[in-house]
Amino acid sequence: MSPGRSIAAHAALITWTLIALFPVFVIVINSFKSRKAIFADPLALPWPENFDLIGYQTVMKQGDFFLYFQNSLIVTCASLFFVLLFGAMAAFALSEYRFRGNTLMGLYLALGIMIPIRLGTVAILEIMVASGLVNTLTALILVYTAQGLPLAVFILAEFMKSVSDDLKNAGRIDGLSEYRIFFSLVLPLVRPAMATVAVFTMIPIWNDLWFPLILAPSEEVKTVTLGAQVFIGQFVTNWNAVLAALSLAIVPVLVLYLIFSRQLIRGITAGAVK
Amino acid sequence: MGALELKSVTKSFGSTEVIKGVDLTVNDGEFCVFVGPSGCGKSTLLRIIAGLEDATAGDILLDGKRVNEVAPAKRELAMVFQSYALYPHLSVRDNMGLALKQAGQPKATIQAATEKAAAMLSLGPLMDRRPAELSGGQRQRVAIGRAIVRTPKLFLFDEPLSNLDAALRVATRIEIARLHRDLKATMIYVTHDQVEAMTLADRIVVLRAGKVEQVGSPMELYNNPANTFVAGFIGSPQMNFLDAAALGLQPGQAGIRPEHLAITRHQGEIPAEVSHVEKLGGETLVYARSAQHGLLTVRLFGEHDYAVSEPVHLTPDRARLFEFDSEGLRRV
Numbered sequence: 001m002s003p004g005r006s007i008a009a010h011a012a013l014i015t016w017t018l019i020a021l022f023p024v025f026v027i028v029i030n031s032f033k034s035r036k037a038i039f040a041d042p043l044a045l046p047w048p049e050n051f052d053l054i055g056y057q058t059v060m061k062q063g064d065f066f067l068y069f070q071n072s073l074i075v076t077c078a079s080l081f082f083v084l085l086f087g088a089m090a091a092f093a094l095s096e097y098r099f100r101g102n103t104l105m106g107l108y109l110a111l112g113i114m115i116p117i118r119l120g121t122v123a124i125l126e127i128m129v130a131s132g133l134v135n136t137l138t139a140l141i142l143v144y145t146a147q148g149l150p151l152a153v154f155i156l157a158e159f160m161k162s163v164s165d166d167l168k169n170a171g172r173i174d175g176l177s178e179y180r181i182f183f184s185l186v187l188p189l190v191r192p193a194m195a196t197v198a199v200f201t202m203i204p205i206w207n208d209l210w211f212p213l214i215l216a217p218s219e220e221v222k223t224v225t226l227g228a229q230v231f232i233g234q235f236v237t238n239w240n241a242v243l244a245a246l247s248l249a250i251v252p253v254l255v256l257y258l259i260f261s262r263q264l265i266r267g268i269t270a271g272a273v274k
Numbered sequence: 275m276g277a278l279e280l281k282s283v284t285k286s287f288g289s290t291e292v293i294k295g296v297d298l299t300v301n302d303g304e305f306c307v308f309v310g311p312s313g314c315g316k317s318t319l320l321r322i323i324a325g326l327e328d329a330t331a332g333d334i335l336l337d338g339k340r341v342n343e344v345a346p347a348k349r350e351l352a353m354v355f356q357s358y359a360l361y362p363h364l365s366v367r368d369n370m371g372l373a374l375k376q377a378g379q380p381k382a383t384i385q386a387a388t389e390k391a392a393a394m395l396s397l398g399p400l401m402d403r404r405p406a407e408l409s410g411g412q413r414q415r416v417a418i419g420r421a422i423v424r425t426p427k428l429f430l431f432d433e434p435l436s437n438l439d440a441a442l443r444v445a446t447r448i449e450i451a452r453l454h455r456d457l458k459a460t461m462i463y464v465t466h467d468q469v470e471a472m473t474l475a476d477r478i479v480v481l482r483a484g485k486v487e488q489v490g491s492p493m494e495l496y497n498n499p500a501n502t503f504v505a506g507f508i509g510s511p512q513m514n515f516l517d518a519a520a521l522g523l524q525p526g527q528a529g530i531r532p533e534h535l536a537i538t539r540h541q542g543e544i545p546a547e548v549s550h551v552e553k554l555g556g557e558t559l560v561y562a563r564s565a566q567h568g569l570l571t572v573r574l575f576g577e578h579d580y581a582v583s584e585p586v587h588l589t590p591d592r593a594r595l596f597e598f599d600s601e602g603l604r605r606v
């Protein structure tokens with residue numbers, strides 16, 4: 001690439017990055033400021049004169065934030081695990097085995113991409129009440145697994161079609177079971193796709209307010225997003241605390257993202273060597 | 275141990291019939307080559323023998339026992355794939371030993387078998403590498419080694435050389451021929467390249483569109499093709515097909531191989547005009563166009579000079595002429 005084009009491309013990408021990161025930046029800087037300072041000059045950096053940890057102190061004192069974090073992490077990680085496991089298994093079956101109704105089944109499983117799961121909220125709530133799962137993390141995990149599966153199956157099935165038939169057949173001739181073929185031959189080769197699916201699945205789950213509010217609002221099963229809502233009142237909002245809670249909520253999801261994106265890059269470079 | 279028999283095997287994918295009734299016997303210790311154009315069903319037939327595809331109808335017998343329902347790993351055969359299909363996460367050693375490990379063999383046996391195969395293929399220095407760290411030729415040797423380690427009754431090769439460059443292809447071809455002599459195992463080898471078929475095979479099976487066209491030794495097929503398809507497929511450059519009536523024979527086609535067509539400057543049976551000359555050093559190929567028969571190829575030994583557009587005369591060796599009827603079947 002010529003230097004001119006390279007500079008132009010970098011300028012465009014940097015501009016876009018700045019725009020995308022600006023709201024996050026504003027949240028983080030303001031979380032370290034006093035309430036007055038936030039309203040006086042929202043874009044000012046936290047200098048010693050307006051530096052204030054009151055938001056974080058409130059968050060730590062009020063409510064059990066550590067528990068909320070733990071709940072969010074459990075829900076996100078468990079849902080992610082089930083989405084990837086079941087999604088990959090369904091995708092393998094759809095892409096590998098010829099059976100009657102294969103295409104129809106694939107379309108049926110992909111239907112969920114177009115139909116938002118929230119349309120079924122009332123029915124879901126009824127089911128959860130009937131099965132006694134209201135106010136449990138299990139309820140959330142089940143719903144999020146269902147929510148994440150369609151896209152996971154759709155993306156992974158496409159990727160699995162591209163895994164060499166010869167490799168799977170070599171495994172069969174050498175006496176590997178279908179499970180071994182799936183776990184030790186196919187899954188490692190679709191790791192970049194798994195990482196992509198993981199990122200796309202994880203973020204909406206972590207950020208969701210809807211289902212925690214409806215299915216699990218009680219104190220001991222609250223997630224972070226729901227926990228942060230206690231600071232948003234009808235008349236007064238404790239901005240320090242809200243911003244501090246949101247800043248803290250970014251951290252775990254950022255860590256997860258870093259893990260997956262490293263997998264993603266490793267997968268891409270491994271493919272290039274082959 | 276390792277005789278194979280196919281009895282009216284057919285295979286359909288949905289409504290398309292890909293294998294249309296194949297009957298075939300491969301004797302113990304034989305090197306049998308399936309040859310045919312791309313898409314004629316060679317790989318499908320091989321996968322049916324391996325048990326990776328179910329036959330729609332018909333029986334597959336190994337050593338006289340019907341194996342239609344036997345799993346691939348239990349058929350005591352090994353397969354070498356066109357794309358090598360090595361396990362990317364295992365070292366060369368583990369790639370070669372995996373089948374024995376799955377079969378529950380003791381470590382010492384596996385060790386001895388892999389070492390022996392590695393010595394046969396001079397893979398010694400590569401044993402601890404991953405497939406990604408090997409060249410194409412080395413990968414294919416490992417794939418062959420992985421097959422040898424299992425001491426199978428039957429070896430299946432699916433176009434194992436087609437991803438290699440020309441020099442490596444010849445070297446690996448010779449290596450496979452040597453392995454067959456040393457191991458005395460039954461081998462079935464699929465290729466679309468008639469040179470590989472001719473050089474390796476004890477017996478060639480020519481396939482077209484899911485049907486067996488002819489079975490025979492390389493020289494039988496060369497000297498005695500059953501129809502125009504086999505005649506045209508076996509032998510390189512391709513056989514010339516002339517208009518039989520114009521040569522004073524029964525109407526139909528008359529086949530003559532390029533090496534049995536004489537070329538002279540002054541007098542001969544078929545007047546033609548040189549349209550292209552290929553000099554290969556050891557031999558010269560002259561392409562000449564005749565008004566009656568179209569473009570004909572002449573193969574000459576050694577170096578010869580012919581100019582493009584030069585008028586020439588071609589004379590087929592009558593004793594080497596094959597007569598085919600209008601259906602393309604050989605006249606007897």
Ligand SMILES: Nc1ncnc2c1ncn2[C@@H]1O[C@H](COP(=O)(O)OP(=O)(O)O)[C@@H](O)[C@H]1O
Nearest residue numbers: 287288292310311312313314315316317318319
């Ligand atoms: N899994 C499959 N589903 C549908 N058609 C197939 C499948 N495998 C092979 N075919 C078809 O069967 C024919 C023969 O294929 P193949 O055995 O691979 O040919 P060859 O190895 O001789 O080139 C081709 O026309 C191919 O399209």
Ligand SMILES: [Mg+2]
Nearest residue numbers: 316317318433
């Ligand atoms: Mg093939």
